[in-house]
Amino acid sequence: MAGMRKKRKVPGWTLPVLLLAWLPAWGQSRELEVHGFVSQGYLDSSEHDFWAPTRGGTFEFSEIGLNLSKKFRDDLRVGIQFFARDLGDLGNHEVEIDWALGEYRPRDEFGIRIGKIKQPHGLYNQERDVDLLRSQIFLPQSVYPEGTRELVLAFQGLSIFGTLAGVLEYEFYTGSRDLDEENPGLTTTLLVLNQFRPYLNPSMTNDSLYGGALRWETPLEGMRLGVSWHEQDISASVVQLNGIPQNFDLEGLSQIVLSMEYETGSWMVNGEWTENFVADDSLPGEPAGWYVGGSYRINNRFEVNANHNEFYGFKDDKDGSAFEPLGLPGYLVFQKDTSLGVRVDFNDSWLLKVQYNQVEGLGLISAYDLLNRDNTGEPDWHYVGVKATYHF
Amino acid sequence: MCLWKKLFCTVLLSNLPLAAQDVVMIINPGNETQSLTTKDLQKIYMNKRSRWSSGDHIVSVTLESGAVHESFLRKYLRKDKRQFSTFWKRLLFTGKGVPPTSFANEEEVVAFVAKTPGAIGYVSAKANLKGVVVVPIQNDS
8 A cells, every 4th residue: 555654574584694793893892781581471261362362272472582782882872672472463473673772871861862762651661571570471451451562662763861860760752653554453453443343455654753751769769650641643544345445543642651669678569540642533432541559579589469450442431331332342342450470580580470360341352352253242251371481 | 398398498498688798889999989878879770870970980880699799789779689680671671771790709890990990899898909999888868
């Protein structure tokens, strides 16, 4: 389709070639930092699939990342991270550049990054693919949904950032991102936009993005508060089965996240609230979500965690009753999810997690569920995950 | 030993505190800093301060592991080993920072700090401190 921009997939041979090309040059001055991680998981669910054929149990759940960083001067640094993942039809182990940037930071209060940058969105979006950095297997889906991950993950552009008075971190950014309308997550987003009607020839582009984030380490030691906000323009189009084209120009699509995290001793509690704002009145509504959760470290090896999160596809219609005249049950537009989990760190490199989620509603997987499997009509379901990670 | 006894012993032993170690902060002799506070150390080692008051860049280094390393983390940063490691891996894997250089033993820390302008590190009070200056740590006012 004319004007359509495809997401640039990186061929599998890119990684070794780039390594061979870069390593000699980078080894000339300061040390090259090389780190990485590999995760392999197993998912099982009842009633509905969770982004993979989980109802029968699946090992299609893995991540691998390789990270190269180098300081050329005290204020000048470059880095790149290659990343591949598999979650059912998401990722399929295609190697992508997760982020690649140059950073110039002449002062603690001011720095600039240029390149492909992970978007500061909530407290955990930038690290959502790095399993070792959190207690749970999945971040709360109400604020970090797998389906629309690509709409907030990263962007090509620049950001300015810094730390004021040693306690207030800021980052403001602008750029754009490539979107792949064949990504199953975005496919389901298009299906929601098209009111669950089948379509042909999908297209989705992002031409404008800007936003900012503030994180404040409060005088109460261990407590940090955050706010992040972005606005982007997304153009999407499909062709209806009767041949009539349909455009969705989502201009001024914005989202805000308010965040809190408090860590004291072995305890950590956190909570976030997010709301989307859509300028286009023709859309059926604006999503919102929140969660509260926490973790407790029993000792250096064992940690337990719990979380409750709720997502509403239409924040003014929390039970989805307005959707029922379309012949669709209300539970397709909300999702309430309670999880319990345990993390075991065997040593500095190996860890294992187990997590159980009890869910009511299909608000975050409804389109995927309708597209891929027969719908059982059961709003209550659960999924269980086991995941092992090695990192260095 | 049955599985439950093994699990109980593992949990119990993991909770026993390591013996406290006397830690001293050392800086390069060319650095005119007279003293630091705990908050200064937290900012230096948690990526929030990168320059000395003279304007020179701070080059912080750590020990890779051990009782002195863990004692430093607990006493001055209020972190344990995993929290500190996770903090830096969070920055590393999101493209926001590179961890301090770490050394396997105290001799290497002293040697690096002695030859590197702007360097700061920590070792046990019993270590050979030739070529470096011990900087006193004051309580936060």
